[in-house]
Amino acid sequence: MCGIVGYVGSKSACDVLLGGLKRLEYRGYDSAGIAVVESGQLGILKDKGKVRDLEQTVYATWDETFRRRVGLGIAHTRWATHGSPTAANAHPHTDQSGRLAMVHNGIIENYAALKQQLAAKGHRFLSQTDSEVLIHLIGEFYQGNLCEAVCAALKHVEGTYGIAVVSADAPEAIVVARKGSPLVIGLGENETIVASDVSAIIAHTRQVIYLDDDDVAIITRAGAEVRNAHNVPVSRAVANVDWDAGAAEKGGYEHFMLKEIFEQPDALQNSLRGRLDPAMGTAILSGLALSPRELAGIRRIVIVGCGTSLHAGMVGKYYFEELAGMPTEVEQAAEYRYRNPIIQPEDMVVAISQSGETADTLAAVREAKQKGALVVGLCNVVGSTIARETGRGIYLHAGPEIGVASTKAFTCQLAVLLMMALKLGRCRRLSRQTGIEIGDEIRTIPDLVKRVLAGNDEIVRVAQQYATARDFFFLGRGCMYPVAMEGALKLKEISYIHAEGYHAAELKHGPIALLDDQVPVLAMLNDIAGRDKMVSNVQECRARHAPTIGVVTEGDTDVVQNVDEIIRIPRCSHLTAPIPTAVALQLFSYHVARIRNCPIDQPRNLAKSVTVE
Numbered sequence: 307m308c309g310i311v312g313y314v315g316s317k318s319a320c321d322v323l324l325g326g327l328k329r330l331e332y333r334g335y336d337s338a339g340i341a342v343v344e345s346g347q348l349g350i351l352k353d354k355g356k357v358r359d360l361e362q363t364v365y366a367t368w369d370e371t372f373r374r375r376v377g378l379g380i381a382h383t384r385w386a387t388h389g390s391p392t393a394a395n396a397h398p399h400t401d402q403s404g405r406l407a408m409v410h411n412g413i414i415e416n417y418a419a420l421k422q423q424l425a426a427k428g429h430r431f432l433s434q435t436d437s438e439v440l441i442h443l444i445g446e447f448y449q450g451n452l453c454e455a456v457c458a459a460l461k462h463v464e465g466t467y468g469i470a471v472v473s474a475d476a477p478e479a480i481v482v483a484r485k486g487s488p489l490v491i492g493l494g495e496n497e498t499i500v501a502s503d504v505s506a507i508i509a510h511t512r513q514v515i516y517l518d519d520d521d522v523a524i525i526t527r528a529g530a531e532v533r534n535a536h537n538v539p540v541s542r543a544v545a546n547v548d549w550d551a552g553a554a555e556k557g558g559y560e561h562f563m564l565k566e567i568f569e570q571p572d573a574l575q576n577s578l579r580g581r582l583d584p585a586m587g588t589a590i591l592s593g594l595a596l597s598p599r600e601l602a603g604i605r606r607i608v609i610v611g612c613g614t615s616l617h618a619g620m621v622g623k624y625y626f627e628e629l630a631g632m633p634t635e636v637e638q639a640a641e642y643r644y645r646n647p648i649i650q651p652e653d654m655v656v657a658i659s660q661s662g663e664t665a666d667t668l669a670a671v672r673e674a675k676q677k678g679a680l681v682v683g684l685c686n687v688v689g690s691t692i693a694r695e696t697g698r699g700i701y702l703h704a705g706p707e708i709g710v711a712s713t714k715a716f717t718c719q720l721a722v723l724l725m726m727a728l729k730l731g732r733c734r735r736l737s738r739q740t741g742i743e744i745g746d747e748i749r750t751i752p753d754l755v756k757r758v759l760a761g762n763d764e765i766v767r768v769a770q771q772y773a774t775a776r777d778f779f780f781l782g783r784g785c786m787y788p789v790a791m792e793g794a795l796k797l798k799e800i801s802y803i804h805a806e807g808y809h810a811a812e813l814k815h816g817p818i819a820l821l822d823d824q825v826p827v828l829a830m831l832n833d834i835a836g837r838d839k840m841v842s843n844v845q846e847c848r849a850r851h852a853p854t855i856g857v858v859t860e861g862d863t864d865v866v867q868n869v870d871e872i873i874r875i876p877r878c879s880h881l882t883a884p885i886p887t888a889v890a891l892q893l894f895s896y897h898v899a900r901i902r903n904c905p906i907d908q909p910r911n912l913a914k915s916v917t918v919e
């Protein structure tokens with residue numbers, strides 16, 4: 307979604323801001339803009355299009371002496387919500403006086419009413435955005451103290467925001483504020499940088515402050531002064547980011563998605579590191595901060611998430627029920643938050659989110675906490691809002707995931723869920739011996755994934771056969787059903803082929819009507835329980851002339867004759883099989899999208915972190 311960068315310091319603000327925006331490009335956007343303060347004037351350039359277009363405009367408009375001199379500014383990439391992508395709707399926006407400028411992430415829900423009130427006072431608006439209304443409101447309260455004006459205006463605002471505001475009269479400070487939309491402040495040597503995402507900061511410093519909701523901060527080159535919504539100073543811890551700028555670069559791969567697919571053996575190794583206890587046959591998950599006795603007292607698990615994280619949760623249900631004998635429900639986070647869910651004192655709510663910022667998942671966390679549930683976060687981004695608000699949880703340690711399509715986060719989510727289920731199982735009904743055996747299986751996961759990656763060329767060949775398809779079905783049963791859904795999601799989001807993930811048994815209750823020789827079916831025929839029923843379902847598809855691709859277990863020769871093409875995955879247990887299978891489906895989708903020449907890392911209409919409802 308939208309990206310914010312702000313800079314004040316001794317370097318050229320233009321260079322730092324443009325560099326920061328490039329780091330945020332992966333989030334998905336349609337317009338870009340920049341505002342700088344120099345010699346008591348605001349300079350603003352913005353338009354629809356890419357950051358490189360903005361860069362060209364900056365270089366064509368501001369000469370080198372000017373660009374070098376400018377030490378303060380704010381910049382933005384916009385993902386349209388209110389008003390289509392145009393120069394007028396792009397950020398930064400200015401107030402009525404034209405002396406204040408602001409960039410905004412989030413949605414001002416009561417903007418229409420505020421706009422009417424301001425218009426009645428003579429304000430004239432240049433855009434269709436909710437954001438412009440907010441800077442006009444700040445301007446209405448401005449009497450020389452920017453922070454006071456921001457605090458006063460925000461009291462009238464309903465909705466979500468991460469904002470950075472500058473004034474032509476204050477060339478030494480940026481005022482920022484957040485509610486429901488993340489902001490991180492990086493503290494450098496004689497410079498301070500603020501951004502909506504830490505990846506725009508790490509090239510400059512790894513010392514960061516994560517702002518909380520309702521925080522307001524005054525940023526100068528000396529650092530940041532954080533205040534609460536009433537303009538009273540509060541203290542916020544300084545954290546150290548443990549990955550460097552190189553981790554957020556493509557490293558020779560054509561796309562971030564491909565790099566992240568191939569990083570999975572290492573990412574999974576990092577997820578597992580130090581977390582399996584071979585002596586006790588359990589997992590060590592200190593972030594859960596719960597004793598075996600407390601874990602044994604949990605009666606039900608409710609998993610919430612969106613998209614790929616939701617699919618991970620659906621696989622997790624099989625793990626928790628099988629290993630821990632624990633009733634488990636999985637809910638789309640938006641559904642959960644608006645449904646007045648019933649929460650019992652012995653429930654544990656597990657919120658799964660790669661970014662830790664997804665608006666619906668965050669709201670579900672807040673609802674569950676409000677109702678007294680024990681809430682645990684499974685996040686990848688360290689210091690993210692969900693990670694902080696849950697207060698207890700397990701980090702994935704997958705490293706930064708830049709490609710919009712989630713890959714390594716998904717497989718690490720599965721690995722972490724499996725370890726959680728093992729731990730809960732050992733607190734309840736699993737014997738030490740069984741725990742040791744499951745731990746041994748979990749340890750093989752990185753190697754299983756390596757073997758799938760070694761078969762990349764074969765998957766390219768299969769992808770070539772089907773890259774022109776218009777529709778696709780992905781079928782699975784048991785824990786492979788959510789894997790099929792995830793496979794279909796990957797294909798549709800990056801290749802724009804209509805794909806449906808279906809339970810194989812459900813096909814004949816309707817969707818089978820769609821099958822013909824133009825609709826390929828990709829079936830999870832792994833050699834695990836339910837395989838024979840899957841084979842029958844595939845026969846039903848073939849009888850309707852659908853081309854069929856089977857994900858099959860290496861060495862399972864019986865099944866091969868039942869499909870037109872095969873994708874092999876190594877032999878492994880049903881518990882670990884979802885992980886190598888998901889990797890094979892990621893590669894398949896990636897290659898189909900590449901053959902179709904799709905913008906894989908930034909698919910149309912999508913954003914990496916969905917911070918609006």
Ligand code: F6R
Nearest residue numbers: 613614615659660661664711712
């Ligand atoms: C799909 C994808 C999305 C995310 C979803 C939730 O490839 O990435 O479906 O999984 O937006 O995001 P997080 O996990 O950050 O909460």
